[in-house]
Amino acid sequence: MGCKTSREIGGMGHPIKRKEDARFIQGKGKYVDDIKLPGMLYLDIVRSPYAYAKIKNINIDKAMAIPGVLAVITGKDLEKYNLHWMPTLMSDTQMVLPTDTVMYQSQEVAAVIATSRYVAADGVEAVEVDYEPMKPIMRPKKALEPDAPVLRSDKEGKKDNLIWHWETGDRDGTEKVFQNADVVVKEQIYIPRIHVVSIETCGCVADFDKVEGKLTLYMTTQAPHAIRTVLALVAGHVGLSEEKIRVISPDIGGGFGGKVPVYPGYVCAVAASVLIGQPVKWIEDRTENLQADSFARDYDMTCELAANKNGKIQALRIKTLADHGYTDAAANPSKFPAGMFSICTGSYDFDTAFTEMDAAYTNKPPGGVAYRCSFRVTEAAHAIERMVDRLALEIGKDPAQLRMENFIKKDQFPYQSALGWEYDSGDYHRALEKAMDIIGYDDLRKEQAEKRKNGELMGIGICSFTEIVGAGPSKDFDILGIKMFDSCEIRVHPTGKAIARFGTKSQGQGHETTYAQIIAEELGIPAQHIQVEEGDTDTAPYGLGTYASRSTPTAGAAAAKAARKLRKKARKIAAHLLEVSEEDLEWEPGKFSVKGAPEKAKTIQEIVFASYTNHPQGMEAGFEATHYYDPPNLTFPFGSYICVVDIDRSTGEIKIRRFIAVDDCGNIINPMIVEGQIHGGLTQGLAPAMYEELIYDDEGNILNGSLMDYLVPTAVESPKWETAKTITPSPHHPIGAKGVGESPTVGAPPAIANAIIDALSHLGVQHMDIPITPYKVWKVLNEKGAALEV
Amino acid sequence: MATKPIKVTLNGTEHSLEVEPRLLLVHLIRENLSMTGTHIGCDTSNCGACTILLNGKSVKSCTVLAVQANGKEVTTIEGMATAEGLHPLQEGFREMHGLQCGFCTPGMIMRATELLKQNTNPTEDEIRWGISGNLCRCTGYNNIVKAIQYAASKLNGTEMPAELKEEVSAEE
Ligand code: FES
Ligand code: FES
Numbered sequence: 001m002g003c004k005t006s007r008e009i010g011g012m013g014h015p016i017k018r019k020e021d022a023r024f025i026q027g028k029g030k031y032v033d034d035i036k037l038p039g040m041l042y043l044d045i046v047r048s049p050y051a052y053a054k055i056k057n058i059n060i061d062k063a064m065a066i067p068g069v070l071a072v073i074t075g076k077d078l079e080k081y082n083l084h085w086m087p088t089l090m091s092d093t094q095m096v097l098p099t100d101t102v103m104y105q106s107q108e109v110a111a112v113i114a115t116s117r118y119v120a121a122d123g124v125e126a127v128e129v130d131y132e133p134m135k136p137i138m139r140p141k142k143a144l145e146p147d148a149p150v151l152r153s154d155k156e157g158k159k160d161n162l163i164w165h166w167e168t169g170d171r172d173g174t175e176k177v178f179q180n181a182d183v184v185v186k187e188q189i190y191i192p193r194i195h196v197v198s199i200e201t202c203g204c205v206a207d208f209d210k211v212e213g214k215l216t217l218y219m220t221t222q223a224p225h226a227i228r229t230v231l232a233l234v235a236g237h238v239g240l241s242e243e244k245i246r247v248i249s250p251d252i253g254g255g256f257g258g259k260v261p262v263y264p265g266y267v268c269a270v271a272a273s274v275l276i277g278q279p280v281k282w283i284e285d286r287t288e289n290l291q292a293d294s295f296a297r298d299y300d301m302t303c304e305l306a307a308n309k310n311g312k313i314q315a316l317r318i319k320t321l322a323d324h325g326y327t328d329a330a331a332n333p334s335k336f337p338a339g340m341f342s343i344c345t346g347s348y349d350f351d352t353a354f355t356e357m358d359a360a361y362t363n364k365p366p367g368g369v370a371y372r373c374s375f376r377v378t379e380a381a382h383a384i385e386r387m388v389d390r391l392a393l394e395i396g397k398d399p400a401q402l403r404m405e406n407f408i409k410k411d412q413f414p415y416q417s418a419l420g421w422e423y424d425s426g427d428y429h430r431a432l433e434k435a436m437d438i439i440g441y442d443d444l445r446k447e448q449a450e451k452r453k454n455g456e457l458m459g460i461g462i463c464s465f466t467e468i469v470g471a472g473p474s475k476d477f478d479i480l481g482i483k484m485f486d487s488c489e490i491r492v493h494p495t496g497k498a499i500a501r502f503g504t505k506s507q508g509q510g511h512e513t514t515y516a517q518i519i520a521e522e523l524g525i526p527a528q529h530i531q532v533e534e535g536d537t538d539t540a541p542y543g544l545g546t547y548a549s550r551s552t553p554t555a556g557a558a559a560a561k562a563a564r565k566l567r568k569k570a571r572k573i574a575a576h577l578l579e580v581s582e583e584d585l586e587w588e589p590g591k592f593s594v595k596g597a598p599e600k601a602k603t604i605q606e607i608v609f610a611s612y613t614n615h616p617q618g619m620e621a622g623f624e625a626t627h628y629y630d631p632p633n634l635t636f637p638f639g640s641y642i643c644v645v646d647i648d649r650s651t652g653e654i655k656i657r658r659f660i661a662v663d664d665c666g667n668i669i670n671p672m673i674v675e676g677q678i679h680g681g682l683t684q685g686l687a688p689a690m691y692e693e694l695i696y697d698d699e700g701n702i703l704n705g706s707l708m709d710y711l712v713p714t715a716v717e718s719p720k721w722e723t724a725k726t727i728t729p730s731p732h733h734p735i736g737a738k739g740v741g742e743s744p745t746v747g748a749p750p751a752i753a754n755a756i757i758d759a760l761s762h763l764g765v766q767h768m769d770i771p772i773t774p775y776k777v778w779k780v781l782n783e784k785g786a787a788l789e790v
Numbered sequence: 791m792a793t794k795p796i797k798v799t800l801n802g803t804e805h806s807l808e809v810e811p812r813l814l815l816v817h818l819i820r821e822n823l824s825m826t827g828t829h830i831g832c833d834t835s836n837c838g839a840c841t842i843l844l845n846g847k848s849v850k851s852c853t854v855l856a857v858q859a860n861g862k863e864v865t866t867i868e869g870m871a872t873a874e875g876l877h878p879l880q881e882g883f884r885e886m887h888g889l890q891c892g893f894c895t896p897g898m899i900m901r902a903t904e905l906l907k908q909n910t911n912p913t914e915d916e917i918r919w920g921i922s923g924n925l926c927r928c929t930g931y932n933n934i935v936k937a938i939q940y941a942a943s944k945l946n947g948t949e950m951p952a953e954l955k956e957e958v959s960a961e962e
Contacts, residue, residue, distance in 0.1 A: 015957075017884055024892025025880040027827015027867035031893065034826035117821075118812065199831040199839055199893045199927050253829070253893030254927050286832035508891030508928045672957070676887045679930030707836035707925075715918040715931040 004521065005589040010528065011521030012735065015672035019528070020512045029251040032220050035205045037279040041070060043269050044120035046110040046127045047288065048102040051363040051700020052136035052151075055100055055129060058110055063126040068119035071276065072127060073111040073268060075099040081238050083271060087230070088329035089261060089479060090337065092163070093154075094366060096267045102131070103151065103326035104365045105700050106291035111268040113280060136363035136700035137161070140300070140323040143360040151326060151361045163328045166337045167356035169419050174354035177315035181306035185390045190769045191379050192693040193298040193323070193364070195290050196371050197712050198507070200253020202293060203283035204266050206273035214244045215274070219266060222259045222505055223545025224249040226479050228537045230262060231270070233480070238274070249535035255507035256684070257370030260331045260547050261294050291705040294331070294367030295694060298323040299379045305387040311397050313406045315352040316345055316418070318383055322359040322368075330368025331547070332375040334477045339375025340634075342419035343468040346384035347428045347638060348406040353418040363700050372684050372745040374469045374548040381465040385750035386767065389462070393761055398445070399754070400436060403464050404429060414731075421468060423636045424738075425728045427664070432464050432640040435662040438724055439642045452762055457647035457786075458657075459759025463751035464640040469739040470553025474630045479544060485630040486554035487541035488562045490519060492623040494612040496605030497529040500562075503543010504555040505535045509677065509741055511551065514669045515559050518735060522563030523570075524590030524604045541626055549637070549739035552669065553730075558629035560734040565625040569611070574602045576616040635730045635738035639663040641751040647759050650788040652778030654690065654756055656719040661747065664726045666738035675723055677741045683718045685748025689770050691717065760784075796860040800825065801869030809856045816840045818856035819866060827867040827896045831925065838924030841897035842866050848904035850923070867896035870903070878944035879903060879937070885958055888937030890928035898924050902938045910946040914939070 005011030023029050060072040075097035078084040085093045097108055112123035137143045137151060143161040152158050178184055204219040221227050224247040232242035252259060269282040284293070299320050306315040322338070324330060332339035338357050345353050371378070388406070392399040407428040408415050415423040436442075444460050451458045474483035487503040500519055504511065516530035534540055543555060567587065574592035575582045578600055585592045593601035602610075611623040644657040661678055668674050691711040695703040704710045729736030749770055756772045757765055763784040768776060781787035793808040800823055807822060819828050819842065830852060831839035840852040843865040851864075870877040879899045882888065889895040898921060905912065905920040912920060917938050918931070926934060936954055943950040950958070 018887065020892070021884045021889060024889055024895050025867075025876070025883050025899070026871055027825070027896050029827075029892050031826075031829070033820075033830065036821075036824070117817070118810065197927060198891070199837055199925060200829070200891070201831070252891060253831075254891045256927070286834065286837070508889075508893075510890070672887050676890060676929060676933055679932045680890060680928045681930070683930035684927065706834045707832045708834045712836075712925050712927065714922040714925060715935065716922045718918075718931045720914070720935075721930055721932050 005524065009520050009524055009526050009589055011517055011589060012667065012669050013671065014517065015670060016513060016517065016527060018510050018513045019516065020510065031200055031251045031253055032203050032205060032218050033283045035218050035250065037205060037207055040205065040279040040281055041113050041115060041276065042117045042120040043111050043113050043272055043280050043282040044124045045108050045265060045288065046112065046124050046129065047292065048105060048107045048109050050102060050131055050133045051105045053102050053131040053133045055098060055102065056132055057130040059128040062128065063112060063123040066119060066122050066126060068115040069112060069123040070115065071113045071272065072123065073097065073272060078271060083235065083238070086234050086262065086267060088327055088366065090328040090330050090332065091480065092328040094327045094329055096264045104363050105702055106288065106365065108264040111272065113272045113276065138362055138364065138696055138698050138700055140321050140360035140362055143362050144358060151363065161361040163324055163359040163361055164337050165356065165358050168342050169354035170352060171354045174315050174317050174352050177352045178304065178306045178317065181314055182309040183307045183391065183395060184304060185387065185394050186304045187387065187390055187767045189301045189303055189383055189386055189767070191297045191299045191382055193295045194371055194688050194692045195295055195694055195710065196256035196258035196369065197290070198254030198256055198258055201284045201286055201289040202259060202263060204269050205279055205281045206269040207279040208273040208277060210277045213239065214246065215240055215270065216246045216248065217270060218248045218250055220252055220259050221247065221249045222255045222507060222547050224505060224535055224537050225503055225542050226482065226544055227262065229482060230480065247537045249505045252505065252507035255547065256372040257296065257331060257547055258293055259507065260369055261329055263293060287706045290710055291702055292365050294329060294369040295365060296367065296369050296371030297379060301383050303383045303387050305391050307391055309395065311391060311395050311402050311405060313348050313350045315350060316384065317353065318344055318355040320357040322357055323362050323364060324359050324368055325364040325366040326361055327366040328359060329366035331370060332368065334375065334472065340468045341376040341380045343377055343421060343466060344380035344384050345418050346381065347408060347464050347466045349408040349412065351418050355419065364696060370547060372681060373742045374467060377467055378746045378749065381746045382750050385463045385465060386753065389754045390766060393766060399462050400432065400441060403432060403462065422633060423466065424633055424730045424732055426466065426636060426638050427726060427728050428464055428638060431638060431662045431664055431726050434724055434726060435640040435642045435660050438722065439644065439658060439660045441642065444644060457649055457759045459645045459755040461643045461751045461753065461755025461758055462640065463747045463754065465638060465747040467637045467743050467746055468634050469549035469637060469742065470631055470635045471548050471550050472634055473632060482544065483630065484544050485628050486543040486558055487626065487628045488555055488558035489541045489626040490562045490566060490624065492525070492566065492608045494609055496525060496608045498525055499531045499533060500559065501533045501540040502555045503541055504546040504551045506546060509546065509551065510673045514673060515556065517669050518556055518559040519563045522560055523566060549742045552737045552739045553635045553733060554629055554631055556737060557631065557734045558627045561629055562625045562627035565627065566623060569623065570604060570607045572619065573607045573610050573616065577602050577610055632732050635666065635733060637665040637738040637740060637743050639743055639747055641747045643751040643755040645755040645759055647777060649781060649786060650790040652774035652781060654772065654774060654777060658722065659719055660722045660724065661744055662724045662726060663740065663743055664728050665740035665743065666728060666730045666733065667736035668727065669737060674740050678723050678744045679721050681742060681744030682721045682748050683713055685745045686718060686752060687713050689749040689752035690773065691771050693771050794857050796857055798859050799863045801865060811855065811857055813856040814852055815854040815856050815859050816851040819851060819864065825866055825868050829893055829896060831893065836925065838901060839894055839897045841900040841924060843900055843903060848901045867899060870899065878941040882937035882940035886933045886936040886940050886954065888929065888933045894924060894926040898926065898934055902941065906942055906945060911942060911948065
């Protein structure tokens with residue numbers, strides 16, 4: 001991509017090295033557990049061994065007798081202040097601590113506060129809880145049976161375990177198309193419960209200053225401003241008013257959606273600090289994090305696709321059963337309870353679709369966070385991309401060919417999808433062609449045919465996904481009523497160096513570098529002279545945080561817009577300094593010059609200096625601007641991925657031979673960072689495709705609740721990713737960018753699943769649910785009589 | 791709880807302390823000695839975020855008791871740069887974009903330090919196996935492998951693979 005700015009300025013398109021790295025490579029990052037305040041106490045949590053039980057009694061005497069244990073907080077204590085329940089992001093209710101019933105295994109039951117981490121853990125061991133276990137409901141199907149016991153009996157009038165039913169599209173029209181279609185394919189596709197496992201777990205330090213009445217909360221949060229407002233709303237009645245709450249999100253060790261919700265531990269730490277008047281630190285263990293923090297996915301989808309005999313797709317229908325655990329704490333902050341699931345028509349041009357969903361309560365932990373994807377887009381993409389392959393298999397057409405024939409064409413954009421989205425831009429054919437060229441698709445198909453003759457198993461899988469990111473336009477998107485705009489405030493100092501603050505919060509995405517590049521692009525101030533700050537609600541402008549690939553689409557746009565306000569001002573000042581009219585000036589990155597007399601020029605640094613020392617009379621002094629950006633539409637990044645696998649017939653082992661990811665995220669701010677985001681997202685797509693799943697037995701026990709059993713891919717499982725790009729700018733975004741962090745997590749699982757199933761399709765295999773493990777493959781090989789004896 | 795006296799040298803400085811026998815080395819480093827560059831990412835010895843050098847050998851400091859480090863030398867990420875500048879591994883991680891959130895990075899660098907001592911010119915496969923006790927959730931490992939290759943070339947004086955050179959010469 002051609003860069004408009006020089007290397008020195010380092011605007012858009014320059015692969016500049018990251019500004020934030022200096023501290024991270026020297027061990028000088030400041031993560032929440034690195035914070036140590038004078039007099040700081042430690043909080044640890046007693047958790048339930050049962051998935052569903054009555055609490056008959058909690059005896060804290062032995063715990064309190066341990067030297068150094070200062071307090072044990074239970075639900076009954078919180079109840080006195082009406083703080084035992086809190087709202088979820090979906091306006092459901094969640095216990096902070098239970099007063100009488102626990103609803104999932106590892107639920108928080110009591111909080112122990114002590115002088116050290118170790119003593120707090122001793123205290124947890126010594127708290128005696130008397131439980132009366134009950135039979136949990138672990139499967140959403142069971143939960144929705146008419147005679148199922150009602151789990152949320154705390155809700156007045158609640159007579160079943162249905163949280164909501166949601167539907168969109170044309171039910172009757174879709175039915176009609178299905179009745180008349182030449183070909184209908186149908187699959188049951190389950191996307192299991194998984195966990196984000198950011199390598200840093202969650203935690204906080206709550207520091208309540210009794211004299212000032214001010215709470216400072218250092219917290220692993222992706223959305224500090226939203227947290228401040230929520231705290232003010234739920235704890236206003238005990239004296240925490242919003243100007244007295246400061247949320248600081250320090251360096252964050254990965255988020256992926258898992259650091260969007262409010263967990264009970266945070267609230268307990270705040271309550272403890274307010275109660276005791278000393279700072280309180282809570283840092284969860286990995287095991288607690290895996291077992292109690294928000295999960296992702298858990299969608300059971302019945303998918304149907306209708307087509308004519310040539311494979312022209314005519315309609316899609318999906319019925320989903322969603323397991324939300326005991327409360328709806330999903331992160332789908334929008335009018336749509338299933339987030340952006342209705343992107344499920346994908347990259348294909350057809351005008352009839354219908355999708356409906358039932359969400360159920362069960363005795364599992366709450367959640368429904370992203371796992372590095374925009375709200376529920378991964379589920380949607382998996383459904384359509386699996387079904388397109390399923391259709392190709394049914395009619396005997398090459399899956400690449402079938403996609404090419406059904407893609408929305410580039411001159412159809414902006415494209416109105418069957419389920420109501422307006423796709424901003426795309427060129428799907430080009431992305432898939434590019435992926436096919438790079439990987440040598442036709443040769444691979446020939447090789448596969450040869451191998452099959454010899455009984456060898458090799459598969460090629462394609463995924464041509466369309467993402468939907470950048471939440472979001474205020475008409476549809478809010479968190480508890482707060483619209484999902486985002487913001488940027490730029491202050492340029494007299495010497496031409498700047499600080500820019502944002503309402504978002506990087507968790508590794510490199511905002512300190514990329515935001516500086518956007519401003520450098522617009523103002524010509526070198527990126528290295530622009531300091532970026534996020535995460536402190538006392539100083540940063542209001543914004544809804546970083547998740548769902550929204551930072552570039554929203555705050556990135558705000559940066560460009562704020563910078564453009566400043567450029568306007570700069571033009572006025574330059575005209576004043578050069579004694580010409582504004583129209584006589586020409587802008588090139590870093591300076592204004594007089595048209596036809598390029599030697600008469602003022603650099604941005606001179607202009608900024610003048611704004612403090614010699615500003616035109618009647619103009620406001622200084623050089624600052626703020627912009628709150630409410631996007632007119634979402635952005636629609638896309639891509640085509642191709643995966644090649646070889647399968648060992650004796651063990652079922654799956655080897656990813658090659659994987660090419662062609663991504664299009666519109667204009668690129670920093671190609672090095674974009675590529676890095678794609679690599680990371682691909683490994684996080686590999687994870688659910690082949691390794692990860694949170695498994696529960698019918699008694700409610702989690703069977704793989706630690707990193708010993710929950711398999712996060714290492715460098716050995718992760719293949720050497722190949723990447724390439726096409727660039728189709730977003731027409732409505734100020735810098736034409738679309739956002740990228742999550743595309744690969746969305747696109748990789750179907751590509752991998754399709755490859756494995758393709759390797760086995762000639763044996764009669766039509767579908768397999770992820771994670772597709774060697775054991776699952778080995779079982780299939782045995783069933784089909786295709787396994788080799790070892 | 792009864793305490794034990796220990797002497798530990800951390801990044802060249804000797805410390806004499808009284809510690810509980812159950813204290814983990816990682817907590818000794820982070821809390822008692824306030825060097826927070828070494829991180830904690832799990833409670834089952836799986837993630838490697840806590841990796842340090844104990845007498846030059848990389849170990850997961852969450853799985854060693856502080857008292858076991860008595861009389862030994864501990865090197866953490868804070869001890870890697872010298873007066874001359876960054877360690878080639880630190881440089882490599884920055885040049886090759888081998889980190890995103892940075893949480894796994896200190897552990898990765900400490901593990902790679904020993905890896906490159908044992909094997910001065912590892913293949914890509916040897917690097918991947920060599921860091922398989924360390925989890926990274928952000929980078930997908932491609933660039934971590936490159937960062938270690940970069941450092942290997944710098945340390946053993948061999949030519950850098952072409953793929954890496956391209957990235958180094960990319961604009962700063
Ligand atoms: S903290 Fe995870 S291995 Fe030590
Ligand atoms: S850079 Fe975030 S875990 Fe490795």
